[in-house]
Amino acid sequence: MTVPISHETMVWIAKTFGLLYLIALSIIVLGYAYWPSKRKEFEEAPVTILNKEDRPWQ
Amino acid sequence: MLSQLTKGERQGALTILLAMSLLGVAIAAGGRGDPIATHGFLIVILSLGMAVPVMRHLFDPEPSSARLRSYYDDPSKAGIVLTMAWAAFALFIGDWVAWLLVNPNLTFDGAWASFGRLRPVHTTGVIFGFGGNGLIATSFYVMQRTSRARLADQFSPWFVLIGYNLFCVLAVTGYMLGITQSKEYAEPEWYADLWLLVVWVVYFILYLRTLSRRQEPHIYVANWYYMAFIVVVAMLHIVNNLAVPVSLVGAKSHSLFSGVQDALTEWWYGHNAVAFFLTSGFLGMMYYYLPVRAGRPIFSYRMSIISFWGITFMYMWVGSHHLHYTALPQWVQTLGMTFSLVLLVPSWGSAANALLTLNGAWHRVRDDATLRFMMVAAVFYGLTTFEGSFMAIRPVNSLSHYTDWTVGHVHAGALGWVAMITFGAIYASVPWLWKRERMYSPALVELHFWLALAGTLTYVFAMWNSGVIQGLMWRTYTENGNLAYSFIDSLVAMRPYYIARAIGGLLFLLGALAGCLNIYLTIRHAPLASDAEGSQSKPLYGQPAGGSLQPAE
Numbered sequence: 001m002t003v004p005i006s007h008e009t010m011v012w013i014a015k016t017f018g019l020l021y022l023i024a025l026s027i028i029v030l031g032y033a034y035w036p037s038k039r040k041e042f043e044e045a046p047v048t049i050l051n052k053e054d055r056p057w058q
Numbered sequence: 059m060l061s062q063l064t065k066g067e068r069q070g071a072l073t074i075l076l077a078m079s080l081l082g083v084a085i086a087a088g089g090r091g092d093p094i095a096t097h098g099f100l101i102v103i104l105s106l107g108m109a110v111p112v113m114r115h116l117f118d119p120e121p122s123s124a125r126l127r128s129y130y131d132d133p134s135k136a137g138i139v140l141t142m143a144w145a146a147f148a149l150f151i152g153d154w155v156a157w158l159l160v161n162p163n164l165t166f167d168g169a170w171a172s173f174g175r176l177r178p179v180h181t182t183g184v185i186f187g188f189g190g191n192g193l194i195a196t197s198f199y200v201m202q203r204t205s206r207a208r209l210a211d212q213f214s215p216w217f218v219l220i221g222y223n224l225f226c227v228l229a230v231t232g233y234m235l236g237i238t239q240s241k242e243y244a245e246p247e248w249y250a251d252l253w254l255l256v257v258w259v260v261y262f263i264l265y266l267r268t269l270s271r272r273q274e275p276h277i278y279v280a281n282w283y284y285m286a287f288i289v290v291v292a293m294l295h296i297v298n299n300l301a302v303p304v305s306l307v308g309a310k311s312h313s314l315f316s317g318v319q320d321a322l323t324e325w326w327y328g329h330n331a332v333a334f335f336l337t338s339g340f341l342g343m344m345y346y347y348l349p350v351r352a353g354r355p356i357f358s359y360r361m362s363i364i365s366f367w368g369i370t371f372m373y374m375w376v377g378s379h380h381l382h383y384t385a386l387p388q389w390v391q392t393l394g395m396t397f398s399l400v401l402l403v404p405s406w407g408s409a410a411n412a413l414l415t416l417n418g419a420w421h422r423v424r425d426d427a428t429l430r431f432m433m434v435a436a437v438f439y440g441l442t443t444f445e446g447s448f449m450a451i452r453p454v455n456s457l458s459h460y461t462d463w464t465v466g467h468v469h470a471g472a473l474g475w476v477a478m479i480t481f482g483a484i485y486a487s488v489p490w491l492w493k494r495e496r497m498y499s500p501a502l503v504e505l506h507f508w509l510a511l512a513g514t515l516t517y518v519f520a521m522w523n524s525g526v527i528q529g530l531m532w533r534t535y536t537e538n539g540n541l542a543y544s545f546i547d548s549l550v551a552m553r554p555y556y557i558a559r560a561i562g563g564l565l566f567l568l569g570a571l572a573g574c575l576n577i578y579l580t581i582r583h584a585p586l587a588s589d590a591e592g593s594q595s596k597p598l599y600g601q602p603a604g605g606s607l608q609p610a611e
Contacts, residue, residue, distance in 0.1 A: 049204055
């Protein structure tokens with residue numbers, strides 16, 4: 001069976017694209033977590049689960 | 059329970075059970091002379107055994123629509139009972155295996171009881187039987203509460219729960235019969251794997267359908283963790299189990315991979331099973347039950363989000379640290395090692411988030427063993443992830459690999475983190491689910507806590523000692539450059555630690571049995587919560603038994 005991608009190509013992808021991909025990902029995640037308009041949502045979310053009423057909303 | 063199902067759901071259940079029993083007959087008939095036939099009979103017996111009560115209730119009247127105004131908790135209740143049953147069974151087998159290493163005669167000359175068969179019975183029993191049922195039961199509970207929506211239907215949760223347990227039973231009985239594809243934590247053969255895939259897809263769809271009924275615009279982070287568990291486990295399971303069966307009516311199959319590719323695929327699966335089965339799902343549990351039991355919102359919601367994405371994207375790459383100093387290319391080993399180290403950041407993010415949430419509620423940790431289970435779980439989570447990152451460093455791994463240190467590390471995680479958070483979540487949910495004021499005996503919860511902690515510490519310290527000694531003995535050379543010790547020498551040196559480990563395991567097992575008894579007594583005899591009929595509110599969060607609720611800090 002022929003190998004479609006050579007070992008060297010894999011190493012090259014891992015060392016270039018791999019690095020940039022993780023940096024980009026970190027920026028996206030931090031951006032999402034600290035997006036100003038999300039502040040209210042993220043402040044309310046942990047409090048809503050402490051709601052004592054134990055039945056569905058409908 | 060069955061009369062809660064609609065007529066259509068009961069008919070659907072009966073159709074599936076009858077189809078399953080036909081499939082079982084086909085497997086049993088076609089697989090004559092192959093161990094798969096035993097599984098065919100097992101499927102027939104279990105399916106028909108469940109079909110009988112369904113038939114008996116088939117023509118019951120439609121359930122009242124009032125049921126739609128409350129959460130559907132019957133599958134969670136059954137799931138918790140199954141979780142504890144698997145805990146008792148699999149911890150017993152685990153302790154048996156531990157004693158087997160002290161005294162090899164304990165197989166009683168049965169092939170089914172040899173170490174190589176009992177060990178996967180233990181690992182599958184605790185990880186998939188105990189852990190998996192705990193995750194399914196609590197995820198049904200959490201997805202409904204955090205979405206404030208009832209489960210999307212009443213049939214698929216049962217299909218998921220019962221189908222999943224069928225997989226576990228096929229797996230465990232298979233090992234004793236000698237059926238295995240010899241991949242660690244993925245031992246079940248192709249037909250059990252295919253069945254699990256069907257169950258898992260139904261589970262995922264049920265989760266999505268329930269979430270889509272939510273009123274809250276935001277999906278609480280616990281659900282993200284549970285969803286990552288479901289999605290990634292599906293992915294891992296499919297890829298690692300790609301295989302071609304020898305025959306459609308035979309148990310044996312051949313893996314699609316071989317050599318170092320097989321090893322890398324297996325450990326990509328294996329370590330991500332630790333990541334997404336034993337971590338992500340249980341973090342989902344922690345992010346719901348710990349704040350609710352403590353009566354305080356999570357310390358930093360943003361940190362939980364960052365940790366989530368950190369864990370999801372970094373765990374994917376660490377599997378190769380299981381293959382240091384092998385035929386795997388050096389750079390792939392280094393990649394696994396590096397990501398294992400970076401992974402400490404999101405791991406400690408979650409551990410710190412849990413412990414910081416308890417700031418201001420430490421008096422509750424002191425008074426309430428249930429919350430203490432969760433607190434200790436978070437501590438062990440922090441310790442184990444640190445240890446794991448450390449052991450992934452190549453030179454450290456040269457000492458730790460193939461020794462009992464690995465076994466100690468795994469059990470610090472499995473007993474200290476996974477089991478503790480599960481027991482905490484179970485002790486919190488049992489009174490809520492069965493509408494009791496509290497657990498029948500808070501003293502038994504205390505007893506369970508201390509037995510579990512003592513057992514874990516005994517186990518882990520014994521294995522740390524024995525592992526490091528083993529590792530050092532295997533690398534000690536004489537002046538002439540020969541190995542100073544034979545393998546048997548190191549085995550003899552392990553004996554006292556093996557006895558200590560088996561005692562630690564016994565303590566942990568006794569704790570779990572105390573838990574089973576307490577849960578049974580709570581279901582049967584504990585007084586109903588005063589407001590069980592009326593307002594449908596949960597018992598007060600984190601209120602220690604008999605104590606008064608502390609004012610908010």
